[in-house]
Amino acid sequence: MGMMTVKKLSRMLREREVSSVEVTKSYLARIEQRDGVIGSFITVCADEALKAATAADTLLAKGEGGALTGIPVGIKDNICTAGVRTTCASRMLERFLPPYDATVVKRLKDAGAVILGKLNMDEFAMGSSTESSYFKKTKNPYDLSCVPGGSSGGSAACVTAELAPFALGSDTGGSIRQPAAFCGNVGLKPTYGLVSRFGLVAFASSLDQIGSFTHTVEDCALVLNHIAGHDPMDSTSAALDLPDYTGALTGEVKGMRIGVPREYLGEGIQPEIRAAVEDAMKVLERLGAHCEYCSLPLTQYALPAYYLISSAEASSNLARYDGVKYGYRVSEFKGLNDLYEKTRSEGFGAEVKRRIMLGTYALSSGYYDAYYKKAQQVRTLIGQDFGKRFAEFDVLLTPTTPTTAYRFGEKSDPLAMYMGDICTVAVNIAGLPAISIPAGLDRAGKPIGIQLIGDRFAESEILRVAHAYEKETGHDAISPVWREESV
Amino acid sequence: MSAFETVIGLEIHAELATRSKIYCSCSTAFGAEVNTHTCPICTGMPGVLPVLNKKVVEYAVMAGLAMNCEITEYGKQDRKNYFYPDLPKAYQTSQYDLPICKNGYLEIEADGKVKRIGITRIHIEEDAGKLIHDPYRGQSLIDYNRCGVPLIEIVTEPDMRSPAEAKAFLEKVKSILEYTGVSDCKMQEGSLRCDVNLSVRPMGQKEFGTRTEMKNINSFSAAVRAMENERERQIDLIESGGEVVQATRKWDDVKGESSQMRSKEEAHDYRYFPEPDLVPIVVDKEWVERIRRALPELPDARKARYMSVFGLSAYDAGILTASRKTADYFEQAVQEGASPKAAANRIMVDISALLTEKGLEEIPFAPVYLAKTLALVEAGTVSSTAAKKIIEALFEEVKEPAEIAKEKGLLQVSDESALVPIIQRIIDENPKAVAELQAGKEKAMGFFVGQAMRASKGSANPAVIHKLVREMLKK
């Protein structure tokens, strides 16, 4: 049925060309057929989905419901769903059944969306390839020998493989944008505070933000309309009057000032990706925007600062997994300390343990000032860096990733893996919104993503530019070749 | 005279009198069935977030103002990380370097002198859950009902020099927290707890000695016992050539001794860092003033007023104002017409004698009954001793004091016509006493009053007897 966007499905549902139950069944069938290869779902909740679809059809039949009513969605498995296990792709939470919905899940349900299931990810969102999942590997639909990126690899792969028309993920240092780039779809990390974090299992509380994966920028704006907004359950949630984000998609970028920081195009950036950014500058110039190179001098320090801050917060956030209240508990132990240490050592995978150790070290007595506090000071400077650029530019344009998707096992050295986050982490440190959009394929046929970064709460600006670029290039229409072969 | 001086600092935890917990809307009520006042937030489930109870900040500021503290304009909350089963998140949300209040003091009276005790800081934090040790199953059980109940921690300077001073300070803090309504201070429910930091040093030495921290103290009297015991223990150690080890100790009030929990080397590394899930607390001047205006009259001010307006002694005024409930009771009785001195005496002597268990706060009848009882004495309707009996009766059943007096035959007979025949009979039957009185021996009057009281079964008004005896002998 071709690439199915949320917008198109929504129209078909409201015009009763199809029912939500039919749509849901067809996605469930495709999951059945295709996800054995892709491996994007940890849990499929067919029964709940069909029930929700039936309820949506009742509404639609009455001419009620909104843009998401009856539309299936996949949810990253670190976003809590009442009564549906939420594992964070960890042995630690293999059987955890939250008694509550995350606020975003509640919003989606209230909007009539149909939750198909829970998506694979790096364990506790720590990773950039989804390889650290306790359960399975997720494959890149464009090249099954390659990773889908991470940590929201399941979310990215499932949208590209058309196992759901859209999906939610979370982004702490690039975990939405990087897999969106690897899998060739649109991934938005909203401004910190725009989307409620209540019910998102915390990795690094001051950096985490929920966002979406969609086929198009238009779908992205549509979904954002439904997930953004103030939540009294999240103290860091912004209380703002929000626009209709689809209203920003005018195709008009004339006179917009777009900065391209040189530091993002330096050594280690795959030439085809650099070319894609340069090409995007030309496209946007052609559309009437002013593109100009600029500088973000502290860029190289964002990565170490990010790893210190995120690991420090993670070491505290993940301390609650101790085998007492929920989750994994080792079967044999001698006394409380043994219970704690064995449970945590067996329940967590290597990368999670590494981050907990790094974070504990950075906060420990004698090292706090040199590492954690220093990183927070650098954070201040990075924020100021961006502040200066946004005085001059409306939007910044960069690559999303230094390379396109790599093979499984290729980044076995943790530092090499961390280097892949070089284009995305500064955005989280400064709490900014950023979107990754498809910019064609490299010579190996793997997707390239480019990133547009906006000032705080300037989602409309980046969506406007992203949309104009997408319209002009038609990159959104690219889809993996294997799809036709296996459907 | 000991050759050693004791140095004491206190860390006092008080549970705040909010309806809901600090970060979620679960009840703070004491005594519920285990784990029934819990939710995903206060049991630390994955993905949940805290939202600060505004009242917690207001109560902390109120306590700070009442204890002469500076209020921090820009404050934040921090995580204190450690693993223990009573702490479901494995961190306690507290305040590290920017507490809500700092640099305050309270004045106490010690050895008849006023002494100022410095308060280093007051910060807000969450209480932990409760562990129930089951010796038979070899298990410990966890109840999270108390987990997330808001606390303030009051940390003092090492300004106290004896257990008696520390006790006076604790009583002062308790009284202020009660006055302001910040805490109900029920030690038996654990809503007021304290840890004691104590060291000794030879008299005249400037440097502090090595201190220990004493935990698990459940009452003021236990605090005094723990401090006395620890002082002796440290002095004995030093005198026998040993050294005090900096350590946390646990007080066992039944055994009357402490044991070491952990030494400094094993001390926790709490890895404090700013709580990213909660935003800064900004208490601007306007907010501080709003809270200051809402502060009730504090115990010291009330005591001074009782002395100047009601003419009470410092001692009486001090006792009456120690608890706000007692002071309020006293004032209401005065408002209902009781004489301040009489009301004060009745409360401190007669009523307090009947309240040994529960304390002065639990008087079962309204102040108006005390005022009415005192009015009966004033009018000569009942005697002073009868008033005590009425008060006792009021503890049994609350009803009109006049009615009690009538039922119990406590009314004084002031009716002269009823007394004249009685006195005439006594005069007739006791010529010797008559002669003595007429000879100027005033002691003999006592005999007449006694006889008349006996004959009237205690209901005669002694003043009336006096008057009648004199009049009738003149005739």
Place this chain on the structure above:
Amino acid sequence: MKIDKEQVRHVAALAKLRFEESELEAFGDSLGAIIAFADQLNELDVGTVGATAQSSDLYNVFREDEQKASYPREVILANAPEQCEGCYAVPKIVE
């Protein structure tokens, strides 16, 4: 930056993690490499720049002191690996 076995053990104890003797060295190496990488922050003179703990500028976010119903106990305890008499259960704690 070299993180020796003793340091790894100390940090692991704080984090309640346990590593086999054979893992300690390799883990210390990988941790050391990351910390060495983080040490490049020392190139920056941060002077007296304030630390940013949060990327929002919000302050004074409160809830009113309103008590609402708690969760049913069986719901709260449903995920507990071990429970007893309405409580979470852990091995006996010796203080």
